[in-house]
Amino acid sequence: MGSNVLFDRKDGIAVLSFNRPDKLNAFNREMTLELQKALDACATDPEIRCICITGNGKAFSAGQDLMEVTGTNAPSFDQILADHYNPIVTRIRRIQKPVVAAVNGVAAGAAANIALCCDIVVAAHSASFIQAFSKIGLIPDSGGTYFLPRLIGWQRASAYMMLGDKISATEAERMGMIYKVFPDEEFSTSSMILAASLAKMPTMALAFTKEALNESMTNSLEAQLSKENKLQQNAAKTKDYDEGVKAFLDKRAPIFKGE
């Protein structure tokens, strides 16, 4: 795929690893475009049933590479948002498979918010999240102002975004900002166990769940109930639903194929 984002696939799981470890995996243009391409490849590959995004080395990612924005030929801020980050966030929300952010170390700025838009966020005990933007005179982007208040409430989101305080993984878990913290020494194995179990789930049902959750952010109750009705009918037409019910009645474990 490219050297800035490693693409490893095995047993229905695609692991996308940010790979600029000597730069704390800070995002430059190439890395964001490679991530978009990798997500597109995952979207169209029926063998891939779970995507796991993580960082190579000690950081998840330090966010935007500030050397890039200060260098000659720097991309414009409009380019950075419209071409680099926003398409990543929209891809992660629209892709019809579960996306796990496995936050192995610090996630700052745009990287923190890209992690937070994933379906399930897990973190190593020593990892942390920083809405670093205000520290350099910017505003939170990459969907942060959309997702963070919905995850932890408007007040705490406002404070973290204005103060730019470091949020420990355990505090993030306590606030419901992320799903779970794993001990550092078990992080890699536990993240892969999670991804493996998602890759064996009824993928279409998970995709419909994701679609319903996306809309629940803004829908009225009536609109949401009607969305659930439509999506449940779609779920009932899948082979995995047939298998799930059959397996339950046969008192055996289901074998879902993502169909």
Ligand code: LHQ
């Ligand atoms: C870095 C970076 C970095 C370059 C560490 N870039 N070198 C959207 C709109 C348009 C433009 C701007 O961006 C955005 C979106 C954004 O993401 S804005 C937010 C950008 N990110 C930040 O402001 C975070 C800056 N970094 C930090 O706060 C710290 O480095 C963190 C907390 C990530 C890690 O701290 P430490 O573990 O203590 O490492 P360190 O600070 O010592 O950094 C190690 C090296 O990495 C150091 O270089 P050096 O040559 O001294 O070893 C840093 O300068 C470099 N580095 N982040 N984003």
